[in-house]
């Protein structure tokens with residue numbers, strides 16, 4: 136059993152297509168592992184056995200009847216509980232959507248099921264994807280599989296912890312300001328935030344629409360490419376989706392790194408970055424050099440505006456997107472109300488957690504007349520400057536390099552009372568998102584406490600292919616990439 140759950144998506148697909156394993160056997164093995172490990176890490180909101188066994192039965196029927204099946208057939212996957220899977224709850228780890236059942240399917244998940252992936256579970260997150268530690272979930276705090284006293288990062292902490300602890304070979308998260316990349320880094324798995332518009336947002340419950348993107352987690356670069364391949368592409372149901380053909384991501388070419396120029400971002404290697412994180416990223420830069428890349432230092436002074444700009448734009452958009460939860464249309468409705476106004480206020484008071492309320496208030500404030508120009512408009516202008524700085528940098532380098540997070544995983548409870556300290560956890564992951572750029576988080580080492588360290592590679596828009604190729608070259612050299620926490624093997 137342990138053998139089977141350690142397999143990559145690629146290996147599981149091979150075993151299924153060669154009929155060495157049935158989809159049912161694969162599904163059973165993962166559910167039995169989930170039963171053992173999830174009570175320790177609390178990564179999952181809902182285990183979707185009926186759906187999984189239904190999909191597995193269909194796959195076994197198809198393969199028996201000789202139907203041609205593709206590279207994702209028989210691959211189990213965990214989906215962040217902010218994506219709509221028709222007929223399943225989509226709670227966003229919020230009381231306000233606790234009883235909401237998705238009436239339709241997100242485009243990304245629809246494409247996965249069509250390709251034969253098996254839905255194992257919906258994973259925990261910070262409420263409405265607002266947070267960097269998964270402590271803002273209304274239901275439970277997910278633990279880091281490398282050390283149960285530590286956070287897994289957030290907001291897609293459940294999806295990251297699930298892959299790190301072998302609950303599934305791959306999972307989906309969403310990244311608005313770092314919510315795939317940062318938890319990937321803190322849990323020692325690979326995570327990718329695609330170019331804005333590369334993956335349809337249809338069926339992703341909105342937090343900040345100009346930033347939200349769906350992205351995959353995995354333990355190998357090939358598996359990441361495999362999921363990205365299937366979820367990418369134009370979707371008429373999302374007006375911001377890009378109508379440009381999807382390249383072949385799966386055909387990895389590690390030699391693509393040769394002769395590439397990689398810029399190490401100076402401003403993300405200075406004060407406030409944990410020493411071990413810094414030295415691990417420097418060591419990785421050497422590995423990239425050995426692989427044939429040229430690594431140069433790049434200065435990006437506008438990076439420092441990323442966090443403040445993000446917390447104006449993201450909260451402004453959130454205050455608007457979350458206005459729909461009023462107790463009338465969906466989900467939770469407060470009882471004992473006297474009139475329509477108290478229905479709204481009591482529902483929102485009882486249904487939303489503290490961080491969500493803080494963001495709604497902040498966002499409403501920056502959009503209010505009299506303050507709009509000073510905050511929201513100014514933030515949009517600075518966002519443009521940050522974007523321009525990326526465009527300028529990419530005139531000189533092919534990729535940018537930085538740590539994914541200033542520190543390794545921090546202790547549960549240590550930052551929850553200090554929102555500003557928590558917001559700074561995303562200092563490196565927010566800037567590329569403001570510019571709509573793709574970025575990958577790769578495990579690159581461990582600190583003295585045995586906690587994973589992650590590095591970030593950022594590409595120009597639609598540069599996913601290069602990111603994956605370089606990541607694969609790095610993976611082939613790396614000794615720290617595919618390590619698994621002890622807890623998962625027990």
Ligand code: GLN
Pocket residue numbers: 264265266267289290309310311312313314315342449561
């Ligand atoms: N941690 C950031 C926030 O709290 C980013 C969240 C995200 O990417 N969804 O908003």
